[in-house]
Amino acid sequence: MNFVWNGPMIAFYIIALGVLGAAVLMLSVRKVVYMALSIGGVFIGAAAIYILLGAEFVAVAQILIYVGAITILMLFAIMLTNHKAEEPPFQWTGRNIFAAVGSVLMAVVLLAVIRSTAWPVQPADVHLNAGNSNPVAIGLVMFKQYAFPFELVSLVLIVGLVGAVILAQERKEDE
């Protein structure tokens, strides 16, 4: 393993520490509102990592959708329903022990897979966005190369939207 201590590497470790900190915070706080907020912290950290990788558009979309909309919807749901909800203090039950063992095993397997994979190393002089700005590059790829999958994804979203409306609709026959 070769470490290079340059700016992006240091930034990566700081951001990763922040993301992990927010994730651990999410697991350790007992109030539901705090949990929703710590998830927001994880989302912002992920956006920072995208910026570090040069994917500005994805980063901003991440903030716009996850931090700006999804976290707020979660907060809305929490505040309008059981807004004083707290989790009971942690106890070592059989289920928790099983979950802990499972997560450790999962981590070991993931680490083994990651370490055993030969990652392709990109030559440093290749410009990822091919000279365009990041959103232009994404647009070109999306509408030239992946136009069909892109349309299919929008179909999935439409189905989800219509499904939600049908589920939320008042059932007339019940009255």
Add this chain to the structure above:
Amino acid sequence: MTWTWSNVWHWAAHPLSWPGFVGMLVGAVLVLLLALLVVMYSIYWQRKFIGWIQWRIGPNRVGPWGLFQTVADVLKLLIKEDVIPTGVDRTLFLIAPIFAFVPAFLVLSIIPFSAHHVFTANLGIGVLFYVAVSAITIHGVMLGGWSSNNKWGLIGGMRSAAQMLSYEVPLGMSIVGVVLMAGTLNLNDIVAAQAHTLWYVIPQIVGFVVFIIAGTAEMNRTPFDLPEAESELVAGYHVEYSGFRFAFFMLTEYVYLLAMGGLMATLFLGGWTGPFLPGWLWFAIKVFAFITFQFWLQATMPRMRQDQLMSFSWKVLLPLAMANLVITAVVKALV
């Protein structure tokens, strides 16, 4: 890495270096000072201007023509006791004003104040960055209202979040028309594109109107100031706040006034371009016109009702912005 003194101010175009980093810090501090100054005199101008509209004199006691009135008010807020009521959710109550203010300041980082964008970023995703980051403020407002443990605070926070969330959609859609015409999200390039042709306020007049209305709602200003409706909610989400935490919420509101004015000037009025005068002055004039327009609205319009508010956003503004977008696309494809 070659480095010269000129890199200190043109850090955006060069790899990161220590002097460039110092330049960035100085730039950020300067933008902060500028924002504070503008906020201070926006509040003064608001009181003076509305005073004139209502046939009053307005502040005239502190300093010549009352020019130091806001300074005195800010000093009063800063030295006030920091009251934290007993029933509040302490952690959230303390950090909510910070959540609200930080994005407000962050969005200033992409506004091109002058032709030589010394202190602001030449970001390829500029407009989107503004829309995305300004959404974080909703957290601050909402948590401030919730953590106060006060019914008016909660209702105000909820209203505010619902309003800002739903008006963000037509706001974004009205911006897309401009982005489509300019062919870029970069604010500096949008200004340059307008310099070649004409200001986008003329071809994008529908988008401009939607932008102004949605922007006013996004800033919670009259006639969309339901979150703070004094006559029914006392003060809305910041009802329990006092001292400098209250000042932070006020600061957020007025920094957004500056930022939204800057965004409007950049997107629709050609930013810093204009004949004869220097660029920064043109920019200042356009932003000043926007701010004055907001105060004029405030003195003129009554408040909307909550049920009118939501349906207006989704049933009027959004279809209008969509239609504008489609027409812009068709015209661009044909011409």
